[in-house]
Amino acid sequence: IGGDLGKALSLEREMETRNRPWTDVALDAILPSEGYSILPPPSSYVPL
Amino acid sequence: MGEYSSRKGINSRLPPEVNRILYVRNLPFKITSEELYEIFGKYGAIYQIRLGDRKDTRGTAFVVYEDIYDAKAAVDHLSGFNVGGRYLVLLYYQ
Numbered sequence: 001i002g003g004d005l006g007k008a009l010s011l012e013r014e015m016e017t018r019n020r021p022w023t024d025v026a027l028d029a030i031l032p033s034e035g036y037s038i039l040p041p042p043s044s045y046v047p048l
Numbered sequence: 049m050g051e052y053s054s055r056k057g058i059n060s061r062l063p064p065e066v067n068r069i070l071y072v073r074n075l076p077f078k079i080t081s082e083e084l085y086e087i088f089g090k091y092g093a094i095y096q097i098r099l100g101d102r103k104d105t106r107g108t109a110f111v112v113y114e115d116i117y118d119a120k121a122a123v124d125h126l127s128g129f130n131v132g133g134r135y136l137v138l139l140y141y142q
Binding site for chain 2: 011014018019021022027031032033034035036037038039040041042044045047048
């Protein structure tokens with residue numbers, strides 16, 4: 001698949017990997033746990 | 049849905065440094081979870097927030113969004129945002 005369609009598809013795949021769902025394990029590997037505490041979301045928090 | 053997420057349809061290519069984890073500096077030391085979720089939640093669903101709780105990490109936080117376009121919207125709109133008299137510094141965490 002050449003041309004625009006190919007580009008669009010590869011872009012979509014790339015964005016899918018950059019937007020894949022998080023896992024706590026993956027995040028713990030990236031972010032420091034020393035010196036930082038995970039904030040519990042407030043009960044009133046409604047994700048958009 | 050917030051109007052910021054409406055442009056998710058544009059699958060414009062995002063520069064490589066853009067990602068969903070924002071490193072925030074210059075936060076007031078006594079900022080609360082409610083305030084952080086209020087400020088950052090406007091731009092999209094938040095997966096997790098980690099707030100610095102030691103002398104050397106106080107005033108900084110990591111804000112993890114579910115969606116990369118929301119993270120970009122937050123950086124575009126919140127950089128320099130005044131919270132408690134301090135101007136927020138937002139960086140993509142590498």
